[in-house]
Amino acid sequence: MAAHSPWRCLLALGLCRRPYRGRWVAALASACVASVSASEGPPWPAGFVDAAQAVPGLVVEARYAGADNFIGRPIAGYGAARCVLTVQAASALAAVQQELQAFGLGLKVFDCYRPQRAVDDFVRWAQDLQDQQRKAEHYPRVDKQDLFKEGYIARRSGHSRGSTVDLTLVARENGAEGGRELDMGGRFDLFDSSSAGASPQPTPAQRANRLLLRALMKAHGFRPYAAEWWHFTLVGEPHPETWFDFEVR
Template identity: 50%
Template sequence: MEPSPVFSDARTPAQAGLVGLQARVPGIDLDIRYAGTDNFTGGRVEGYRAARCYLLAPVADALREVELELRARGQRLRVFDCYRPVRAVAHFMRWVGEGEDAAIRRAYHPDLDRPALRGRYIAPLSGHSRGATVDLTLLDCAGGACRPLDMGTPFDFFDPLANTDSPDITPVQRGNRQQLREAMERHGFHNYPMEWWHYTFRPEPSPDLYHDVPVE
C-alpha cells in the first residue's frame, strides 16, 4: 500500500530543506520552462515567480557531481524543472479541464485530447513537489558554444515517442538518451521510463512530504 502523502507547512525554501542549485553549481544552465510561457500551458505557471531551481540538499549535491563529470568531457546539463510547488500541480489539473488550443496541441499532445492527459501524464500529485526530481537534457559543448543533443522529442511531449526506450527514435537519439541516463544513474538518479527527461534521486530523502513553497 502506498503511504499517504504529507503536506509540509514550510513557508520558505530553507524551512523545506531546499537549496538553490545555482549556489551549489555555479554556471548551471537553467531553462525553467514553467516560469515563462514556453511550456504546455502557454503561460507562467502558478507558484513560479522566478526562473530558479530548488532541490533538497543531497539531491543538489548529487546533481553537481553529474554536472562536473559532464563538464570534464565537454558536455553539460540543461535543467527544465526541479522542485515544483503543489499549487503548480493544481494549475496543471485545472488546465486539463480547459478548452483545447490548436497550437499547444500540435506542440505538446498531438495525438491526445486534453482530458486524456489526466492520470496518464498529469496527476493531482507530483514527485517534483518532494524536491528530489529534476527534468533535464544534455548539452554538447565540445565545439565551444553549447547545443542541446537531439533527444527525439521536445521536453513535455505527451506521447509514447518520449518514452526513454521508444523503438521509434533514431539510433543517434537513442544514444543521446542513453548518455544522459548513464551519467545520471552513476550518481543515484533513476529515470521515469515514460519521459526521457525525468529523473528522481534515490533513495529519496523525504519520499512522502510535499511542499508548496513558491519558487522565487
C-alpha cells in the first residue's frame, strides 16, 4: 500500500472500522491523504482536513476570514476562507450531511478550527470598550463590558482543539448547491439570551429548525453548547487538552 494511500491514511486515524458508506468514505479518504501529501508541506498538522473536501456539498461561509462578524474585520489567524477540522469531526459531519439529503437540506458552516491567535484577537477587542461598531447587529441587549461575564468571549475556545463547529441548515431547492438558510430565530454570533438552543423566544417554526439541527448533530456524535444554537463539539474529540495555533490557509 502506497505511503500516502487514502486507505492507509484513514486506517492510521482509526476510521476504516466505522460504518461510513460509498462516496462519503471516498471523499474523506481523498481529503485525508491530501492533508499529509509529501509533495507539498501540509498547511495544518496531520489529522486535520479541509472539511469542504471531506463533506460533499458543504457550504463554507467563513465569517472570521472577512468583515461580516461581530468585530467587523478579518480576524487574526484566518488567511483563507476555509473550514479546517480534525478528520474525526469531518467524518461525523459528513454523516450529518448525508442524512440531511432526505430532507432536501444541507449544512452551512460559519467557523470550524479557530487558531488561538484569533481567540486572543477576540479578547483584545472585548477589552476595547470604545469599539462598538457592530453592537446593533451582534450584542444589542448586552453591554460590551459584560461579554466575558456572560460567557460570550473567553480566553480559550473549544474551536482551537479542532473538533468544534458553528453551523446552520440550508434548503437545497431543486438539488442546487448552497441554498437559503433556514430561519433559526437569530443570526450566527448574536450574543443574546434568545440564541440559547432551548430559548422560548423564537417562534415554533424557528424552534423546530433548531431542534432538527440539534437532533441530527447529537445523533452523529456532537454535543451542543446550550448558550448558542449553532455551536457543536464532537464527543470524544481527539485533542481534548490541546489548543492549536496554526494559521487557517
